[in-house]
C-alpha cells in the first residue's frame with residue numbers, strides 16, 4: 001500500500017514537469033516579451049523627444065503590458081515545476097526616421113512575436129504537453145489583437161502623412177487610448 005502511494009505521487013510529480021526543451025523555449029519567450037517591453041519603451045522615448053506625449057504614453061502603457069506577458073509565462077514555468085532562467089536583454093533600437101517608421105516596425109515586430117508563439121504551440125503539441133498548449137491559447141488570441149491594433153496604428157499614422165496638425169490630433173487620441181488601456 002505504501003509502495004502504491006509512493007508510485008502515485010511520483011507519477012503526479014512527473015506529469016507536472018515541463019520538458020527541458022519546452023522550459024528553455026518558454027524561458028526564451030520570457031526574454032522576448034521583456035525585450036518587447038524594452039523596445040516599446042524606447043519608442044516612447046522617441047515620441048517624448050518629438051513632443052508627442054500621447055504616443056509616448058501609449059507605448060509606455062504597451063511596454064507595461066509586455067512585462068505582464070512575460071510574467072504570465074514566468075508563472076506558468078514555475079507552476080509546471082520548471083526553473084526560470086532570466087537572460088540578457090539586449091539594447092533595443094533607439095531612433096527612428098518618423099512616427100510612420102515606428103508604426104511599421106511595430107507591425108513587423110508583432111508578426112514576429114506571433115511566429116514565436118506559433119512555434120511554441122507546435123512544440124507543445126508535438127510533446128503532448130496539453131497544459132502548455134492550452135496555456136498558450138491566451139497568447140494566440142492576444143497576438144490577433146496585437147497585430148490588429150498595430151495595423152490600425154500604422155494606418156492612422158499613414159493617413160496623417162506629413163500633416164503636423166493631423167499628427168497632433170492623433171496624439172490627443174493616443175493619450176486617451178493610453179488612459180483607457182491603463183484603466184482596463
Ligand code: OFO
Pocket residue numbers: 033036066069109110113142143146
Ligand atoms: Fe507580448 O505581445 Fe506584443 O509583443
